[in-house]
Amino acid sequence: MANTISLRCRECSRDYPIEPLNVCEFCFGPLEVVYDYGAINASTSREKIASGPRSMWRYADFLPADYNPVTDINAGFTPLIRSRNLAEELGLKELYIKNDSVNPSYSFKDRVVSVASAKALEFGFDTIACASTGNLAGAVSAHAARSGMKAYVFIPSDLEAGKVLTAAIYGATIVSVDGSYDVVNRLCSELADKYRWAFVNINVRPFYADGSKTLGYEVAEQLGWKAPVHAVAPAASGAMFTKIWKGLNEFADAGLIDTPVNTHMHLAQAEGCSPIASAYLDDRFIIKPVKPDSVAKSLAIGNPADGYYALKTIESSGGSAVVVEENEVSEGVKLLARTEGIFTEGAGGVAISALKKLAQSGTIKPNDQTVVYITGNGLKTVELVQDVVHPLLIEPTVDAFEAAVDTKVS
DSSP states (O other): OOOEEEEOOOOOOOOEESOOOOBBBTOOOBBEEEEOOOHHHHOOOHHHHHHHOOGGGGGGGGGGOOOOTTTOOOOOOOOHHHHHHHHEEEEEESEEEEGGSSSSTTBTTTHHHOOOOOHHTTOOOOOEEEOSSSSSHHHHHHHHHHHHHHEEEETTTTTOOHHHHHHTTTOEEEEESSSSSHHHHHHHHHHHHSSSSEEETTTHHHHHGGHHHHHHHHHHHHHHSSOSSEEEEEEEESHHHHHHHHHHHHHHHHSSSOOOTOEEEEEEEEEEGGGHHHHTTTOSSSSOOOOOSSOOEEEEESTHHHHHHHHHHHHHHHHHEEEHHHHHHHHHHHHHHHHHSBBBBBBHHHHHHHHHHHHHHHHOOOTTTEEEEBBBBGGGOOOOOGOOOOOOOOOHHHHHHHHHHHHEEE
């Protein structure tokens, strides 16, 4: 069985059994999984992990669900790529790109849903559901198809067509809601009280969220069992950002890496929806909800559930938060594609533009080992960079080709 003890409120520390719960009934604080770290530390080792499957389930000892091949679509253990061209352009000497856009449903959400779907089956659910800004819808739909569960995914009505398609193709029921993600999430919270479904980011959220810890584990292993000096990641709810930090610290507590005292966590958001980054820049720990108005739709959560905890992660790691202007989102997408051949969505564009700002400001110094997290694939959001398409239209002759090329060059 998974090395779990209980669920615990992050605010008042009351304990609850391992059940599909996510909110403390006393103070309404969020619940998180409590682990038996003694058992984990006694059973894990670098050698055991390295000999495990080439997926996120090589870290099963640290996860809140037992491995279930029925739900496994081989999520995780994605490439950590040493950057050459982008690093040179930004004046950095040791930059790595964690490319989670190549997961089976093309985003990091496969990690969290892999855990959530396994846990849903453990709890006896036959239906899995979610509120989503797009990528989660695809991951839930794909895992439901693999496991034989029914799937309902609820999305804002203005979602990019590519993300709707990449959820619908797996056979899920798509429910398009007139409103922002926060409106969709409120509806799903009501539905979770009425239907016995596993809403991955509501009643199964404590288990789901810990799937993101594997982003910390993998980077540490792929760097040769050490934490980076800087980690730059986009944020929507803030959960992924906090879990990367938690993963690094769990590895340190297990003796797998040194304590990440020199690791700085940097959070990136777009200007049109930046409640966490704005709170950091205003030097406050109170998140002021905003109405999202951003081209980075996968980050468009105006009232982030883990915003406060993301700010605490920044504080604990001596990190920072960066607000990226809306026009810089697509520029970041183009920059990564042009320099490294990686096509990311808006969230990745936010991360790359934030990385550029951090390098230009001297926050990240040239010799600092840095990892930037790319969490979703650009093929889902082609509208964002449609302006790059300018094909040469020619007659089928050599002369026509050469004339067109000469015109373009001149």
